Amino acid sequence: MLHQPGRFYTILEVERDATESVFYALNDLGKEVFLNPSRDILNKYVSHSKSPIIIIPLITEAPIHKVDKVATCSLEKMLVDIYCDPELFSTFQGAELKRIYQTAFSRYNINKAKMLRYADRRTKKAEVELLINLQRNGS
Numbered sequence: 001m002l003h004q005p006g007r008f009y010t011i012l013e014v015e016r017d018a019t020e021s022v023f024y025a026l027n028d029l030g031k032e033v034f035l036n037p038s039r040d041i042l043n044k045y046v047s048h049s050k051s052p053i054i055i056i057p058l059i060t061e062a063p064i065h066k067v068d069k070v071a072t073c074s075l076e077k078m079l080v081d082i083y084c085d086p087e088l089f090s091t092f093q094g095a096e097l098k099r100i101y102q103t104a105f106s107r108y109n110i111n112k113a114k115m116l117r118y119a120d121r122r123t124k125k126a127e128v129e130l131l132i133n134l135q136r137n138g139s
Contacts, residue, residue: 009046009049009051009053010051010054011054012055013056014058015057016057019056023035023055026055031051031053032049034046034049034052034053035055036055036056036057039087042087042088056088061117061121063077063111063115064077074111075104075108076110076111077118079101079110079115080118082097084122098131098134115132
């Protein structure tokens, strides 16, 4: 990224059946927690929170891997999610999105098949494939 975001938030992707339980558990701990917030909630409340935690349902068959026994998202998943959730990842849109894709593909070994399979689960395969091809062609 060229521009670094000024605000940070934590995103917890949870099995769909557990989202409310996790929300209430964190809320009981006094955390600033938001369950699957709409664009309006993101703009009005999340953007003004000090340490917001956003809980969203985990998409089935999402490419995740374990790091020290903790499930975390793969770079392929992150790249697809940034494109598929423009409200949640508003800071990373436009020229920043293209720059993120270019940098990721130039510095890391991206599994395009895994990425496109996940994009297909998100019904955005053609658009993500176009982004991949644009960065490959240097556009």
